[in-house]
Amino acid sequence: MGSGKTDADAGTPAGVRAGAGRDVHAGADEELRADASAGVEAALRAGAGAGVRAGATGLPGAGVRAGAGAGRSPRPDVVVVGGGLIGLVTAWRAAGAGLSVAVVDPAPGGGAASVAAGMLAPVTELHHGEEALLDLNLASARRYPDFVAELAEHAEDGVGYRACGTLAVALDADDRALLRESHLSQRQCGLAAEWLTGRECRRLEPMLAPGVRGGLRVDGDHQVDPRRLTAALLAGCVRAGVTLVRREASALLVSGDRAAGVRLADGDQLHAGQTVLAGGSRSGRLAGLPPEVAVPVRPVKGQILRLRDLPGLPPLLGRTVRAVVRGEQVYLVPRENGELVLGATSEERGWDTSVTAGGVYQLLRDAHELLPGITELPLVETRAGLRPTTPDNGPLLGPTALPGLQMATGHHRNGVLLAPITGETLAATLTGGEPPDQARPFHPGRFTGAGAHAGAGGPGNAGASTGASPLARAGRSSEVSA
């Protein structure tokens, strides 16, 4: 982000003023026609981001159209910056709510979800001080069956949703003590998790190492294939008439006291009634964001491996298995198609996405202690991705201090899990409605003291109007696993 020279670069304090460049007309269409399918093409021609000056419709939700995908607006009601999993679910739900929507992204459907494991794990992802996030995670997990059913028409072979459960195991006394602590927290939060002996763990998953000392059976933590999910959302967006503008946004446009769309890297402008920032870990790099709109999102690198079951042999695992090995998190997620996902490191390395020998070694070493048979499997892929992470590990959802600008970013290790509730929240706030209760603590103003939803505090600080959760205030780093 921010690669283009903008007014903001030259010191304009409150964003890039709208009106200085060309509006997007046929140019975006041409580009899109080149790589869009025939069906997509028609939708793009109809709804393409033909720019119209900001301020034509005014208030959020103005310009709501009858029926999804009607899409012949001279400018979109909403422009979403970022077409990763979160931008796409936002666009899909907004279009379903009757808004005309454009997504700006040079490579929509990519991003962290093309790397992610796809664990839907509110219970085994519970960390101390993140109880509000737990509520959000649980609310989203509950929505998953309906969410994937709705997406089924856009995914011929499904999205790999498996309600197969998770087994969290310990290999030594220290790991077991840690797992006991987790179990206590889970029970205090009223979550279902059953303590098993090592033998009981191996009865469930016979290929586990004989050294497994005990574990937690969590039947409520499921999985989905994030690549197939993203592909289905992209198809759903196209079907709903969402315009895909395959370009980089360089700056936010501001007209009067409102966000007015974005300037694209080539200088064109795309105007919209409302703008949603969904740029993942790069969200804070968009130029022109005014000082009152903080985007405290940083990248947290994760390296991950994909192995494949041997043909003709039964899969090594029937459910997700995870563990803390010598203090490091490791997990194995078996897909129905024979893929076994092994993740993931958690590294503060800025924008680096290289796969390192050390990362691969650590993952294989720890997974081998858990499941010795993995050394027989073909290693088919090594990848690294960036988790968009906030100081309290919770997402930024909904309106900001700048009218016309909303956020859907900062989902850290739970972006796949949080897709359904994120889409629902943004569809509500973009049409002037109320977000679900569980999303209220995650308003974007919590790090600047600007409460966007009445009475909302931070996720760890319900009722107050300032700052991060106790976890973040205490300066403790989170244990990251997904």
Ligand SMILES: Cc1cc2nc3c(=O)[nH]c(=O)nc-3n(C[C@H](O)[C@H](O)[C@H](O)COP(=O)(O)OP(=O)(O)OC[C@H]3O[C@@H](n4cnc5c(N)ncnc54)[C@H](O)[C@@H]3O)c2cc1C
């Ligand atoms: C190794 C790993 C494992 C994970 N495992 C899990 C898991 O098991 N379960 C789970 O729930 N979550 C998991 N996650 C987290 C999850 O993948 C992310 O939270 C989620 O995918 C973030 O999606 P996003 O759309 O917000 O961001 P991204 O995926 O980063 O997408 C952002 C998009 O915005 C675009 N963009 C950015 N800036 C601009 C701009 N200026 N102009 C135009 N486009 C722009 C980018 O091109 C990109 O396509 C994992 C992540 C990693 C890295």
